[in-house]
Amino acid sequence: MRGRLNGIELLPEECGPIIAQAAAALQSREKTQTEIYQEFYASLEELKREHRGELDFAxxxxxxxxxxSIKLATMSGxxxxxxxxxGVLAEKFDAKASDDLTLIAAEAIKTLIFELLTNAGEAGLDPKGAMALANALRAASQAQGVSTARRQKVEEEFKARATEAVETIARSKGMTAETTDAILGQILGVQK
Known part of the structure; x- marks a missing residue:
């Protein structure tokens, strides 16, 4: 069940740029909320005058x-x-662990969807919002697949470079094939 629309949601589409300007001003925190409201009010009055009675809104x-403003601040926060x-998680994860980060993000999106659905009456989740959440979840799942493919590619490139480097050094130092394989096994964690 969707709650009642507020005064800003009831404004016609033509007011969109004025609403966006007020939202940007609220985010920048350079002016007080009262100053921003006065500009918002004046801009809406000017829009009404420009349309000479053809556009009627409260x-x-x-x-x-x-x-x-409070709703916007909460969402922005x-x-x-x-x-x-x-950002903190990304700093702690290397390319090999990016799957974990993608998994965490996907789980966070799932949690957000669940939270919104359980508070649907309060949050006012509509079909368009539900579709946006579904798209976000699908994108996170796809990102998880891309992350896995990228990790596998990075691992293969590392193995190839490590193998080439060890074999080059082994040839120049006259090491046996068994020694070379043992070194590669230690570096790559596998037996060649």
């Missing part, structure tokens, strides 16, 4: 704008927190 109250976590 300008949202400051309290509706405040609720929108969660996105920034997720980016920070992913």
């Amino acid at each position: 300008i949202p109250s400051f309290s509706a704008f405040n609720r929108y 969660r996105i920034n927190q997720t980016r920070e976590i992913a």
Whole structure:
């Protein structure tokens, strides 16, 4: 069950650039919320004047704008927190462990989807939102496959370079084939 639309969601499509400008101003934190609302209100009034009565809408109250601001700040905070976590995890994982990072991201997306579905009435999840979540999950799953392929390619390239380097050194030092194979086995973790 979807909740009631707020004043900003009820604005017509023509107000989109004004809403986007207000959202960007809220994110930049260079002005107070009151200053941003005053500019928002003035821009909407100007838009009404430009359309000379052909575009009729109610300008949202400051309290509706405040609720929108809080919702935007909460969402931005969660996105920034997720980016920070992913950044920290990415620093700790090398190419070989990228599968783990992709798996963590996929699980995070699954958790987010579950959370949104369990709070659907509160969050207002609509079919378009559900489709976006499904696409995100599919993309994460595909990324996991790409990550596996990339890891395998990196491992093969490493094996080829290590084998070539060890064989070159072995020839120049006059090592036996058994010694060369033993060194490669230690480096690559496999018997050649």
